[in-house]
Amino acid sequence: MSMTPTAHNGAKQGEIAKTVLMPGDPLRAKYIAETYLENPVLVTSVRNMFGYTGTYKGREISVMGGGMGMPSVGIYTYELFHFYGVEQIIRIGSAGALQDGVKLMDVVIGMGACTDSNYAYQYGLPGTFAPIADYGLLAKAVDTANAQGTHVVVGNILSSDIFYNADTTVNDKWRSMGVLAVEMEAAALYMNAAAAGKKALCMLTISDLIYGEEKLSAEERQLGFGKMMEIALEL
Template identity: 65%
Template sequence: MATPHNQAEKGQIAKTVLMPGDPLRAKYIAENFLTEVQQFNEVRNMYGYTGMYQSREVSVMGSGMGMPSMGIYSYELYTKYDVERIIRIGSAGALSDDIALMDIVAAIGTCTDSNYASQYGLPGTFAPTADFGLLKITDRIAQEKNLSLKVGNIVSSDIFYNEDNSVNDRWKKMNVLAVDMEAAALYMNAARCGKKALCLLTISDHLYRHESLTAMQRQNSFQEMMTLALDTAAACEA
């Protein structure tokens, strides 16, 4: 059943979906890592594909930028297409001095400055967290591959250009590792829908060392994170 944002029919999307922010990264993964690929969405150029990886069915679809966009696409995948697991594979800006460009961060939890949780009318502050089973599988695979996986708290922000220049300093004091713009909405949707989610991030820039990758590097050079997420997806379907 198509939605205003996704032209797929039920059955065209796998139980596990990898979600980069950039739809061109979804296209890159489909073309370079999957076989028997079928495109299921191109509405608003938010490309989605289903194919085979290690004899397991896996889908990959862009989420767009920011929590409103992630909120729409992940909610529809969970509730309209019977998706069980979403693994966000995105980029992030590092806050921690112990993290370098191209390091992979797994978000065990995510702080946020967003008002996304207000819709639930909760009597306190909700703590968006990853699914422990997905995180445990990913950590095991990372150790088998001798990858250095940094696991900790991140912050998902609604604001890219912030008027308050002190916000990063304050998050850093709380040992927050990095900044993204989507994970909190994904984790909240997963919690509300009774589904599973994990956010993996490759560090594309360091907010204190003024180092950054190019747009083309962000699109095409996150292979370690991509294969780690694909291996996790395949393990979940085993």
């Protein structure tokens, strides 16, 4: 039997921790591992999607990129849950703010993830599934943020399949329902976790304002999410 269970991940059995932090950008995964983890080891680089395992305060943690969009994160998280024995995945990403009260660099925690994706079709459910975070992870994240003095906003986010939407009114519609911010991965992560009986949480740093002019550069997105990381590492 092969020691590498999938074609998308070069890690051998036992090389990935039970807890995985998952940014979208593989270079952000590299930065996180080299900045925060002790003795990080590169365990996979298939398709340049870097994954590292190291320790933080004596606890083994892995950090691995998940790519852009639900098809990408859906593959990686499914394989981590089912083939590598991962118990919890914490997405740490960026998002565009939809509400005026959500500011640049704010940390948003996705209690639920609305979506325009058809990802749930595969489950054959007789209705609409509501993808939600693991409450234990969510509560601990909020408590950790409070202890660290970091302001977080908790609520509904949108996981969209579409970055350049031909419908120019779509953001207004989600905004009118109180959705805090838009990203592209959390709903698939939450559904994969639910189907596998595992835990998941999505934390986001606001990188741009959908109804404003401010936005972070690509380098700032890669390097500037320290507050969110300090929360995630304690989970």
